[in-house]
Amino acid sequence: MTTLPPKDWLHANPQVRTIRVAASDLNGQPRGKRVPTRFAHKVVEDGTRFPLSALNLDIWGEDIDDSPLVFETGDADGVLRPTERGFMPMPWLSAPTGLLPIWMFHEDGRPFDGDPRHALRAVVDRYKALGLTPVVAVELEFFLIDDSGKSLQVPLSPRSGKRRKAAEILSIRALDAFDQFFTDLYDACEAMDIPADTAISEAGLGQFEINLMHQDDALRAADDAWLFKMLVKGLARSHGFAASFMAKPYEDYAGSGLHVHFSVLDKDGRNIFDDGGPKGTDVLRHAIAGCLTALPDSMLIFAPHANSYDRLVPDNHAPTGIAWAYENRTAAIRVPAGASAARRIEHRVAGGDVNPYLHLAAVLGAALTGIEDKVEPPAPITGSAYALDLPQVPNTWADAITAFDTSDRIKRIFAPMLIQNLLMTKRQEMHYMAELTPQEQVEIYLDTV
Structure with missing residues (x-):
């Protein structure tokens, strides 16, 4: 379009x-x-x-x-x-x-410099200066929620009038239960020129994921994710229920993530991660190393809210160990299988509650730092990352704020004004969130993030 x-x-x-x-x-x-x-x-x-x-x-x-x-x-x-x-x-x-x-x-x-879209533009400009172009695709998970009562629950299906209180991974029935909503959502994405692709049901109550198609314009990919979140939340309300990208609305079920896949093209349009085989190039490993090295310092971007840290628990579909692997969804950084021409990195740490502009700036900025410094990553893991003795990402909001504040790597990605503004924002939020009950926190995050 x-x-x-x-x-x-x-x-x-x-x-x-x-x-x-x-x-x-x-x-x-x-x-x-x-x-x-x-x-x-x-x-x-x-x-x-x-x-x-x-x-x-x-x-x-x-x-x-x-x-x-x-x-x-x-x-x-x-x-x-x-x-x-x-x-x-x-x-x-x-x-x-x-x-x-x-x-x-x-x-x-x-x-x-305090505008998050300009933060991503600055990172993309660094790639352009080297004759490189990131190709980006975003996967967004969200919940459909009935928030009309005292506790959150799955909405009644408009088709059956029933409430299915169970996780239904890859369930066609779960998608069909809200068929009119998804039909309207895809029509709206078409009207807004948001490249929505596959939809699936996920592991949480009333949880779904929609993938946005890859494109060689990272700013537009972030726009799409930002606009998509706005659209999903607004459209759900017009259907009589809520939609939320908050990281963890239900204590006993998996939370929502926002995964990004990216590769990098040179000036001739060649994927610089592609070595013709399954392992990928040296540059792929350098980019992975940059992402891994920056992970602890970037958690304030990937987990920006009090509720974000409820999602980051072992064995719950949210990576907590700092590691990478081939075709392994327990790792923070995954290299998917498939045709070598499409060799790419999947960054799996962030929650659905992130700012897409800051998220892509942090991911692509960290990868570029690794490429520039020619950093080597540790060996890829095999098996479950949760069962290994790995360095861990910060697991509290306070620790993430400290890591972000003291990081030299973050200073290579973001402008000083944005760093300071974000730190002041999160310290103020942390202070006032401590005065609220968990239920009051959920009420704040449900409609905002």
């Missing part, structure tokens, strides 16, 4: 009466404005403005205490301009509405 220029999209969709302009904050929350269509041309031509601090709010949408972006600098505005994505419909709303993704710049045109 060809993306129309914003002005052409508005002319081609006269039924649209209002638009939303939205940018991602550090938590992946859409921040923006509602604009009548008759004034949309001003946003398209001149951009819009809101405070720089709006991309650095906590999970409740509150300012960060003592942030230099707020009172210290007069809560100054940034200028937000349309991304190359252009307009798209918002099929989960009853009134025809257009969504225009935007990102933040300074008054003089410089990218705002």
Whole structure:
């Protein structure tokens, strides 16, 4: 599907009466404005403005205490301009509405370093400077949830009127139970030009996974994941239940992950991980080593919330040991089997609650660091990673914050402003989350992440 220029999209969709302009904050929350269509041309031509601090709010949408972006600098505005994505419909709303993704710049045109989309752009630019292009695919897991009562449960099937209280891995019946929702979801993805591929049922209650097709534009892949999360949550509400990407809504069942597959093309379009056989090239191993080395320091990106750490337990489909392997889903870094031309890395650590822009920046940035430094990884493991004595990822929010704060590797990937803003955000959230019961925490995360 060809993306129309914003002005052409508005002319081609006269039924649209209002638009939303939205940018991602550090938590992946859409921040923006509602604009009548008759004034949309001003946003398209001149951009819009809101405070720089709006991309650095906590999970409740509150300012960060003592942030230099707020009172210290007069809560100054940034200028937000349309991304190359252009307009798209918002099929989960009853009134025809257009969504225009935007990102933040300074008054003089410089990218705002606190914008997570610019963080990923900076990593992609480093690849481009070396004549390299990442090819990325994202797999997203989520739950369909009835949150109308005192406790969370699987929604009633619109087809049968029954509530199936069991995990159903790869169950066609589970997919068919919510057939109309998935039909509407795929239609909406088509309308929004989100390349949704296979859907499966997963190991949790009412849990599903949808894969997004691989593409050689990492920014667009992150856009797709960000927009997909927005779409799934909005569409589920229009069907009478909730959808959530929170890491662990049910204590006794597996949580939701967000896995990313990536390879790297050279200037001639050749996959630099492909050696013609199953093992892959030296560069593949260097990229793996970069990812493994950066794992402990990156956990604040891969597990950004209090609930994230409930998912990271052994023997529960979430990697906790720092290791890699061929065709082994217990390892943090997996090299899938298949045709050598498609040789790639699967990064399996992150939860579904991540910010896709920061997530891809952390993964691709770590891989590039390994490639640049020609780092060698340890030997690949065999068997269950959970049964081996492996170094472990941080298993508490506090430890992840400390690792992120003290990391030289993180400083090679992210701008100092973004690092500081994220640290201030997570320390504030950790302070106030400690005052809430687990149920109150779930209520916060259910609709946000």
